[in-house]
Amino acid sequence: MCLIYGHSTVSRTSSMAFPSSFPDSFLKGAMMTILFNDLSWNQQEQFKSTCRRHGIDPTAVRATLSTENMGKGVLCGHPAASSAFPPDNIVQVDSIKQLKALGRGEGVDDVLGATGAAEVSYPAPLAEMAMPDLAAFGGKAVKLRNSLSRPQFQAVSDAMNAYLLGDSSRVADYEDYINTLHFPLQMAVYAVTDLEITAADPLLVDNSSAPTSLIFGTVTVQPGGYIEARSTLQMNVQTMTIVS
Numbered sequence: 324m325c326l327i328y329g330h331s332t333v334s335r336t337s338s339m340a341f342p343s344s345f346p347d348s349f350l351k352g353a354m355m356t357i358l359f360n361d362l363s364w365n366q367q368e369q370f371k372s373t374c375r376r377h378g379i380d381p382t383a384v385r386a387t388l389s390t391e392n393m394g395k396g397v398l399c400g401h402p403a404a405s406s407a408f409p410p411d412n413i414v415q416v417d418s419i420k421q422l423k424a425l426g427r428g429e430g431v432d433d434v435l436g437a438t439g440a441a442e443v444s445y446p447a448p449l450a451e452m453a454m455p456d457l458a459a460f461g462g463k464a465v466k467l468r469n470s471l472s473r474p475q476f477q478a479v480s481d482a483m484n485a486y487l488l489g490d491s492s493r494v495a496d497y498e499d500y501i502n503t504l505h506f507p508l509q510m511a512v513y514a515v516t517d518l519e520i521t522a523a524d525p526l527l528v529d530n531s532s533a534p535t536s537l538i539f540g541t542v543t544v545q546p547g548g549y550i551e552a553r554s555t556l557q558m559n560v561q562t563m564t565i566v567s
Contacts, residue, residue, distance in 0.1 A: 340567040345481060359516045359540040370516075370540045373559050374423060377512045377536060379411045382540075384514040390524035390548075399537065400530030400554070400563050401464040401511045410511040414536070417507045419486050419498060425510075425536070426487070426557050443489030446481040449496040457499055464504050510557075514538040522547025 338495055359367065371381035385528045390397045416422050448454075452475055460467045468476065481495035483505060490497075518539050520526050526546060528535050534555040542563040 356519075356543045356566070357541055357562050362540060362561055367540070369560050370538070370559075374411075374514050377412055377414055377514070379512065379514050381514070384411060384516060387470075387517045387519075388514075389519040389521065390436070390526055391519070391521045393524050396525040396551070397513070398527045398529060399513050400528060400535050401509065401532060402527045406511070408513075411511045414510045414512055416510050416533075417502075417505060419483060419501045419506065420491075422510075422534070423487050423491065426559070436545045443485050444481060445485045445489070445493055446478040446497070448467045449478075449500075452478050454470050454500065457503060459502070460504055467500075467503055485492065496547050508533040510536055511537065512536040516540045517543070519543045519545065520548035520550065521545045526550045527553065528556045530555075 329418075359370070362370075374381040374384060387481050388397070393407060399410075400406050401410075401413075411564070414425065416425065425520065445453070453472050454475055455467070457467070471479070479497060479500045482494040483501045485491075485494045487500070487502065511530060513536070518541070519541065520544055528537070528551070534557050537558040537560075539558070539560045540562075542560050544565050545564065547567055
């Protein structure tokens with residue numbers, strides 16, 4: 324799952340193909356690289372605000388990072404995933420509501436969602452799923468998971484995606500089930516002002532146990548470059564330039 328926040332984000336499990344249409348902050352086929360100092364004041368402030376929301380001092384993050392000559396790619400994830408460099412912060416996330424607020428901030432229009440309401444798939448209402456009573460499991464995730472049928476577990480997973488990407492009020496009745504099964508968790512957070520991704524050395528995201536959050540001011544993708552998301556990824560980018 325990729326959570327799309329900020330002005331622009333691209334990702335895909337396995338090698339990533341960029342979409343054929345882009346938001347305004349995607350510069351496809353650009354000849355000139357856009358760097359942080361080229362961003363508007365509002366974009367720079369949004370980057371700084373996102374860093375602070377994740378407990379990171381925006382003045383202390385890496386100014387530039389290029390994947391060039393860094394082996395077979397730059398790996399980001401929890402420290403246990405042998406990341407290429409340490410995360411800027413490890414955030415304790417106690418609920419699905421907190422995770423959504425971290426990605427999008429308070430006061431963002433919930434109905435439109437992060438990718439647009441039309442792209443969000445919602446599960447059947449909880450009342451139709453004959454879910455077991457949570458009180459019987461005392462907050463123990465393993466016991467709850469073992470008691471769920473495959474369709475029930477899938478409904479909770481779909482509700483989690485819909486909560487994050489769309490109108491959370493439509494799946495509010497699933498919230499306690501989501502929190503019991505998936506939280507608390509620790510999220511590795513990386514922040515870079517200007518990132519360059521080269522063809523030979525992609526950006527890899529691999530953390531099977533929890534989401535990874537990437538916060539970038541600008542991303543420049545050189546011809547053939549890509550992001551490989553092997554696990555859940557939340558990425559906030561102000562401007563992404565696809566160089567032709």
